[in-house]
Amino acid sequence: EAKAEARPEVRAMPAARRLAKELGLDLSKVVGTGPGGVITVEDVRRAAEAAKRE
Amino acid sequence: MKVVVVGGGPAGYVAAIRAAQLGAEVTLVEEAHLGGECTNWACIPSKALLHMADVFWEVKNSPWARGGVEFDWREAQRAKDAVVARLRGGIEKLLAANGVEVVAGKAEPGDGRAVRVGEREVRFDSLVLATGSLPAPLPGAPFGRRVLDTRRALALEELPKSLFIVGGGAAGVELAVLFAKLGAEVHLAEAMDRLLPAMDKDLGAYLESRLRKLGVKVYTSAAVEKVEEGPRSVKVHLRGGAAEVEYVVVAVGRRPNPGPFAKWVGDVAKVDERMWTGVGQIYAAGDVAGPPYFAHKAYAQGKVAAENAAGRRSFYVQRHVPSVVFTDPEVVSVGYTEEEARRAGYEAASVRVPMSAIGRAVAGGRPEGFVKLVFDRKRGVVLGFHGVGPGLSEIAAEAALAVEFSATVEDLALVIHPHPTVSEALAEAAELALGKPTHVLKP
């Protein structure tokens, strides 16, 4: 069965997980600003831009 | 970019539409009916008939009903066929409007990057295999005149007087409810120690008690030893007993059906996160890619396969596939069970709310069953939702949202749930997880 990966530490929205995967970005390094610190797709976008600038 | 899709079921038709939307030139090959198993012989006809049986059974068991209603199976079959025809027609229109070419016929591997349909070769840049699955037969009892698969059980010309259903998974228990409600003598055997063995163990046990109330004879840990077909009946031998019935229905499982494409992808089309089979430009989606066997999984995989086939990078990542069983009461399973969550490394806990605490269930006259919410004790994150109760099929999506959004039980409790609805069970479970329920007592 297609169960989630065992990564209890990362809380992220589905679109954020998908974009991170497409960009090859490690979600555990993204700071979440959604409800209760959940990572949103915008957080991933911001993190990706920041990574590009570095 | 030329994409060929083989199979017009949920995985295939959705893949074809999505690929066309992304600009690909798409040909879909289907040898039987658009809509596949699901629309024509499985999900839709079973739910159409179950709905009619539910209404019939309810009116038979309602104090307000005066007079006698009888169930006309032939009319029900006609109504069911009309539902199927309507949905199939809708799929045809969607494919046409999206510019998908539909070719009727059986596809086979062609030379190089091509499939053959009869005389015609259709070349592809990428191929999506969506050829579905076939029913697994019962060892020693091949499908025949009185040994039916689920397709034929749902399309019998006459309502059978008695049935022996082999297999206590989703399809088997749904058929048991359907025919029991319509008055047939129903036997149901499951080889494992409980019904719905793939789900949280309390669910199958509860469902079994309800099936018994409907008059179904349930056998668990029960291996069928022999099936003897006679002219007017069929006899099923189990250890310690036998039953003579009109038909045996085999619902012991499905197996992927790559058909002639096994030559390219093997007997089960193994896929990676992009639905790629690892072979050439061949993707696979739906039942042919292996379990779980659900139309909604087929849809999700079909989209990802199409996106990749059409040249995008797309992933089928970290998604839970909800299980819904349309019995009475309905059974749902979303995300982790408590045991699975523990195995995955969570400090898992769970709470349980009986449906008798939920006004809507009581007002509908059916305060049966319970829901379980599984969460992470440390941070309160919702990990799973499992339940058996009337109307729960429509709550599964909310639970799936909570799980996929990494919601905490507090997030869930703070969302105002309309009253009176079954969905309040989820909110109440969240309050219970927080230690402050208002409609049940703390254990």
Added chain:
Amino acid sequence: MKVVVVGGGPAGYVAAIRAAQLGAEVTLVEEAHLGGECTNWACIPSKALLHMADVFWEVKNSPWARGGVEFDWREAQRAKDAVVARLRGGIEKLLAANGVEVVAGKAEPGDGRAVRVGEREVRFDSLVLATGSLPAPLPGAPFGRRVLDTRRALALEELPKSLFIVGGGAAGVELAVLFAKLGAEVHLAEAMDRLLPAMDKDLGAYLESRLRKLGVKVYTSAAVEKVEEGPRSVKVHLRGGAAEVEYVVVAVGRRPNPGPFAKWVGDVAKVDERMWTGVGQIYAAGDVAGPPYFAHKAYAQGKVAAENAAGRRSFYVQRHVPSVVFTDPEVVSVGYTEEEARRAGYEAASVRVPMSAIGRAVAGGRPEGFVKLVFDRKRGVVLGFHGVGPGLSEIAAEAALAVEFSATVEDLALVIHPHPTVSEALAEAAELALGKPTHVLKP
């Protein structure tokens, strides 16, 4: 800490339980029945009867049904009363188990921090007023033998042959469906230009067309000019016409009922985010605090009031109160309408999916209505969900979760929704918002 709660409806009983859980010593005063309007005379009995009428009507209109069923209204009343008694009994047990003292009687303001119940003075540190609302009368037509409020309409001894319902809000349209399905001649008048005037305008228009199909005579922009009660009938005059019926049912609205406590808090208990009335240690929750008049709002406010009354700091912030109307088809409204979202400064857009695209609705024989998803064009955030269709009441909570979570349409589309369920309408709407629907065409 001593907390007194006045009123044992949804706001009051929940407040009492929550305050007790937080360690307060709690007394609840109720002059009629625990459960309040909702459990005894409104939400629950109406839904119990509507459910029975739905089943009756469906069996009358099903091709598979042979024979004649009649609806026994007296038995239905008994079944409804049993549902109410069961839920009321549950509330009694919950209050007792949480250690809440329940005092029967009418509470009035006492001297200083005390309420009076008959001879008894009950002192409090904080007070939660949860005294609910009363039905607003129709100007010029006081409640009487043939001019009924919703309570009496739901408890009539005989099924009426004809009814004139004044008021096309939730309660009015629900009653219209109930009695029309049971075969009564039903008139329904609404003063505004459409039914359900508080909701997205397409919803009321669609519902009106369905009510007409059920045989309801609908009058909009229709002010009742005169009501004449006769011995055996009552005549209702509208501009341009009149109707003679057995009963008039007035469902034109509710008004807060502080009763004798108006002396302390005024005619509507105005509250801040902590449910504080601004007066002494007095909190208010539910209908007495003004619209919207929903039990689920009463629950949510009751909890916040209790938390503050028991000495915590708790806020009722930024929460959408879903509206659900249990007609056939059901009507739901969650979050912002497109217009409201624009006014709130969003670049709002919306998409619409017909229920005929949803397999579950077709399989249930009722592919009626549509859903609308409202979202922010810039970031894709889900802002609202509005719809009319069978089974939508159970989808409202999922939509509420999406709105409260600031989910994007992509988040929603990526959650796998089980097939076949009504909830797929939400997923399909999200795909449409993304421009890649697979079960409807792009407009």
